[in-house]
Amino acid sequence: MAPEFQAVVRATQAWLQTTWHVQVPFAWLEACVAWLQEEAGGAGHLSQLQINQQVLDQWLLADLRDLNYPVLPEGLSQAQKTQVNGAFCVQVDSLLDVSQPAYGQLRKMRGTVCANDEISAVPQATQRPWEAKPTRMLMLQVTDGVQSLEAMEYQPIPELSAALRPGVKLQLRGQMVCRLGVLLLGPSNVKVLGGEVEELVDRNNQVKLQVSLVCQIWFMFVFVAVFNFL
Amino acid sequence: AAQSVRCPDIRKQADMIRNRAQIKRVLCVAEKNDAAKGISEIMSNSRSRRREGLSKFNKIYEFEYHLFGQNVTVTMTSVSGHLLGLEFKAPFQKWHSCNPVMLFDAEVEKYCPDNMIQIKRTLEREARQCQALVIWTDCDREGENIGFEIIDVCKTVKACLQVFRAKFSEITPNSIRRACETLTEPDSNISDAVDVRQELDLRIGASFTRFQTLRLQKIFPESLANQLISYGSCQFPTLGFVVERFKAIQSFIPETFYKIKVLHEVNEDFVEFSWKRNRLFNHTACLVLYQICMEDPIATITSVTSKPKSKWRPLPLDTVELEKLASRKLRISAKETMKIAEKLYTQGLISYPRTETNIFPPNLALAPLVEQHTQSPAWGTFAQRVLDQPGGPNPRQGKKSDQAHPPIHPTKYRSTLQGNEGRLYEFIVRHFLACVSQDALGQETVVDIDIAQEKFSASGLMIIARNYLDVYPYDKWSTKLIPVYEQGSQFQPSAIEMVDGQTSPPQLLTEADLIALMEKHGIGTDATHAEHIETIKSRMYVGLTADQRFLPGELGMGLVEGYNSMGYEMSKPNLRAELEADLKLVSEGRKDKQSVLRHHIQKYKTVFTESARKAKKLDEALTPYLGAAQQITEAEHQDI
Ligand SMILES: [Mg+2]
Numbered sequence: 001m002a003p004e005f006q007a008v009v010r011a012t013q014a015w016l017q018t019t020w021h022v023q024v025p026f027a028w029l030e031a032c033v034a035w036l037q038e039e040a041g042g043a044g045h046l047s048q049l050q051i052n053q054q055v056l057d058q059w060l061l062a063d064l065r066d067l068n069y070p071v072l073p074e075g076l077s078q079a080q081k082t083q084v085n086g087a088f089c090v091q092v093d094s095l096l097d098v099s100q101p102a103y104g105q106l107r108k109m110r111g112t113v114c115a116n117d118e119i120s121a122v123p124q125a126t127q128r129p130w131e132a133k134p135t136r137m138l139m140l141q142v143t144d145g146v147q148s149l150e151a152m153e154y155q156p157i158p159e160l161s162a163a164l165r166p167g168v169k170l171q172l173r174g175q176m177v178c179r180l181g182v183l184l185l186g187p188s189n190v191k192v193l194g195g196e197v198e199e200l201v202d203r204n205n206q207v208k209l210q211v212s213l214v215c216q217i218w219f220m221f222v223f224v225a226v227f228n229f230l
Numbered sequence: 231a232a233q234s235v236r237c238p239d240i241r242k243q244a245d246m247i248r249n250r251a252q253i254k255r256v257l258c259v260a261e262k263n264d265a266a267k268g269i270s271e272i273m274s275n276s277r278s279r280r281r282e283g284l285s286k287f288n289k290i291y292e293f294e295y296h297l298f299g300q301n302v303t304v305t306m307t308s309v310s311g312h313l314l315g316l317e318f319k320a321p322f323q324k325w326h327s328c329n330p331v332m333l334f335d336a337e338v339e340k341y342c343p344d345n346m347i348q349i350k351r352t353l354e355r356e357a358r359q360c361q362a363l364v365i366w367t368d369c370d371r372e373g374e375n376i377g378f379e380i381i382d383v384c385k386t387v388k389a390c391l392q393v394f395r396a397k398f399s400e401i402t403p404n405s406i407r408r409a410c411e412t413l414t415e416p417d418s419n420i421s422d423a424v425d426v427r428q429e430l431d432l433r434i435g436a437s438f439t440r441f442q443t444l445r446l447q448k449i450f451p452e453s454l455a456n457q458l459i460s461y462g463s464c465q466f467p468t469l470g471f472v473v474e475r476f477k478a479i480q481s482f483i484p485e486t487f488y489k490i491k492v493l494h495e496v497n498e499d500f501v502e503f504s505w506k507r508n509r510l511f512n513h514t515a516c517l518v519l520y521q522i523c524m525e526d527p528i529a530t531i532t533s534v535t536s537k538p539k540s541k542w543r544p545l546p547l548d549t550v551e552l553e554k555l556a557s558r559k560l561r562i563s564a565k566e567t568m569k570i571a572e573k574l575y576t577q578g579l580i581s582y583p584r585t586e587t588n589i590f591p592p593n594l595a596l597a598p599l600v601e602q603h604t605q606s607p608a609w610g611t612f613a614q615r616v617l618d619q620p621g622g623p624n625p626r627q628g629k630k631s632d633q634a635h636p637p638i639h640p641t642k643y644r645s646t647l648q649g650n651e652g653r654l655y656e657f658i659v660r661h662f663l664a665c666v667s668q669d670a671l672g673q674e675t676v677v678d679i680d681i682a683q684e685k686f687s688a689s690g691l692m693i694i695a696r697n698y699l700d701v702y703p704y705d706k707w708s709t710k711l712i713p714v715y716e717q718g719s720q721f722q723p724s725a726i727e728m729v730d731g732q733t734s735p736p737q738l739l740t741e742a743d744l745i746a747l748m749e750k751h752g753i754g755t756d757a758t759h760a761e762h763i764e765t766i767k768s769r770m771y772v773g774l775t776a777d778q779r780f781l782p783g784e785l786g787m788g789l790v791e792g793y794n795s796m797g798y799e800m801s802k803p804n805l806r807a808e809l810e811a812d813l814k815l816v817s818e819g820r821k822d823k824q825s826v827l828r829h830h831i832q833k834y835k836t837v838f839t840e841s842a843r844k845a846k847k848l849d850e851a852l853t854p855y856l857g858a859a860q861q862i863t864e865a866e867h868q869d870i
Binding site for chain 1: 239471474475482483485487506507508509510511512514515517518521522747
């Protein structure tokens with residue numbers, strides 16, 4: 001490889017690292033820059049600034065599994081109780097609000113919620129009046145491409161939403177506790193970088209994820225239903 | 231109506247006044263014999279002469295009265311609800327006489343059923359002797375329409391009768407006297423709305439009923455050979471609600487949740503603190519938080535707040551609330567409730583029980599009504615308390631008014647009622663007294679604690695003044711003691727537990743739920759909810775579980791599924807709700823009778839034609855419940 005090309009790649013590597021805390025394998029970066037330059041009609045058509053930005057865009061849309069480059073401390077998903085400190089960029093494979101039943105969320109998403117179900121002449125005493133409305137708690141399945149683990153919205157994080165696209169990239173940073181293999185996140189620990197992973201969007205979008213979750217209990221339920229009603 | 235042209239046409243006010251001078255004898259007609267008797271008793275000061283009519287259930291009461299500024303002789307009698315029925319003309323009456331689709335256009339006529347003939351003859355005979363007719367039927371839509379039936383019958387034999395309408399909400403001296411002083415004209419718009427409903431119900435009901443009965447009897451001869459499978463545009467949406475809830479329960483998927491519970495023992499009593507996060511549907515997430523709490527299990531009291539809390543006294547009673555509350559609190563069905571309420575009304579004990587109003591009109595004096603009840607050994611003391619409270623009776627007010635009747639309230643004290651009649655009367659009285667008394671007052675204390683950053687809270691309630699609760703045993707509110715906690719102090723919980731539970735499906739509908747749904751979607755009116763529910767029960771479309779909840783039967787399920795699969799929302803409320811809304815416009819004179827009729831006949835006819843075309847879907851939907859469908863030939867298919 002030409003030394004100029006190497007210099008461009010190194011400059012991008014440094015920019016990703018210092019600006020975004022994004023770490024990628026050097027070989028992937030080389031291939032990516034080469035491809036971008038070729039697409040643009042040869043070296044010299046793109047400025048360093050343009051290359052940096054376009055590489056970041058590629059990374060945001062990549063499945064980190066393909067990059068195979070671990071950044072999270074080893075063994076974190078097995079940790080009983082530990083603390084981590086630093087900045088790690090990860091990909092969200094899926095997420096679910098665990099403060100609500102999945103069945104209700106699924107129906108809301110499919111638009112099959114029926115207001116008549118809530119009609120009851122007797123007010124339902126599921127929640128006592130002084131109890132606060134439960135706050136959302138998202139459980140995120142995250143991966144650095146090598147190690148997968150769960151992260152929970154321990155304190156409300158306004159930047160997150162249940163509508164984030166599967167494969168979206170996050171920067172996790174600062175002091176974080178990890179218990180039973182779950183990272184506890186607060187608002188200062190999360191920065192949403194954006195992006196998605198096309199295959200994850202297709203394969204693993206929210207509705208499907210929840211269907212599968214809901215399916216686990218389906219057979220047991222059918223049995224009960226038949227038993228009760230027929 | 232045929233006119234016997236012997237009298238001049240009376241229109242102008244001047245004529246009216248001049249003609250009033252010639253009124254010697256007045257025919258008054260009430261909706262039921264009981265009402266005629268009660269009204270006569272009041273108007274005659276219990277000095278009426280009773281004689282027989284041609285119908286042995288409808289007596290004639292005669293007395294002198296001062297009306298139209300002069301002394302007249304009053305002949306008071308009654309009908310028994312509707313005097314006339316609506317039917318197809320003879321060629322279309324037999325089930326096999328025509329293709330059911332023709333019933334949307336076939337000619338219809340009003341006729342007098344056999345059991346009403348004697349009443350009609352009485353009216354004809356008496357009308358001939360009178361110069362004026364006063365309609366005393368119930369002041370609601372049906373009553374107005376019955377009034378016009380009476381007018382038609384009487385005017386046919388005596389065209390020059392002057393006709394008046396008495397407006398009243400109670401059979402009490404004040405109310406009856408006021409009605410006599412403010413006689414008005416009958417309202418043909420209101421009556422028209424009933425004519426439209428009757429005609430649509432007849433056409434829609436007969437066409438679909440014949441169609442589905444004839445077809446399904448042939449397809450499922452073993453299960454349905456002798457069964458009438460009726461259809462009604464209110465019945466089906468009502469049935470639809472029952473099926474919809476059943477299916478919601480069937481398709482419900484229970485899920486496990488976890489929560490953290492904190493207990494604190496104080497003087498051998500346990501205070502339970504509940505988690506601000508309420509519950510989590512993920513075991514690991516909950517376990518993580520539980521472990522955090524267990525590592526540092528010291529509770530810090532972050533706040534202790536105490537604020538007044540009141541429990542509101544009930545709103546004035548309208549029909550739907552009466553039906554719902556009687557069903558829930560007294561376990562009396564809506565149908566029976568209305569039957570009893572009508573009886574109490576005709577006896578002058580309560581105001582008219584068909585009302586949508588839950589605001590007491592300002593001119594209705596409440597104190598005398600309360601006063602009557604001070605003699606009761608059961609609630610007399612409370613009634614006196616209401617009179618003594620500052621400002622006297624003070625009703626909590628709702629937002630609805632039908633501009634016709636006040637909320638349901640007692641009009642007379644009676645201590646001798648028995649059984650359900652006694653229980654319902656007592657409920658209406660207690661509800662009324664509760665509504666005009668005062669809210670119950672309490673003081674609520676909420677204690678918030680923090681354990682390793684997880685938040686929990688407990689609450690206590692001190693009842694300061696029970697007020698309306700003293701007369702209203704149907705509401706419960708109880709004191710919950712909580713020890714004194716001090717903000718900033720700490721304690722060691724007696725236990726911190728992680729517990730699990732499961733989400734549960736909605737419950738099958740109760741009658742009260744079903745009425746709430748019908749009201750929400752505009753199916754039927756407050757006057758007809760109970761009837762429609764009764765119909766789907768009597769057709770075996772639905773059954774009742776041991777705890778009085780509605781369960782769809784096989785036929786009911788199959789029919790709803792069948793029509794749903796055709797893509798028509800026949801078991802959904804929309805079609806009927808539009809009709810109901812149009813009826814209201816007709817009754818207010820804002821839409822014309824004929825155009826509303828035409829519009830809805832056309833709409834239902836289209837649905838009918840399509841349903842007949844897709845009839846196989848009905849067979850398919852019923853097959854799982856009733857066994858294999860009999861194959862029929864295309865020709866036979868055309869036939870039915
Ligand atoms: Mg009536």
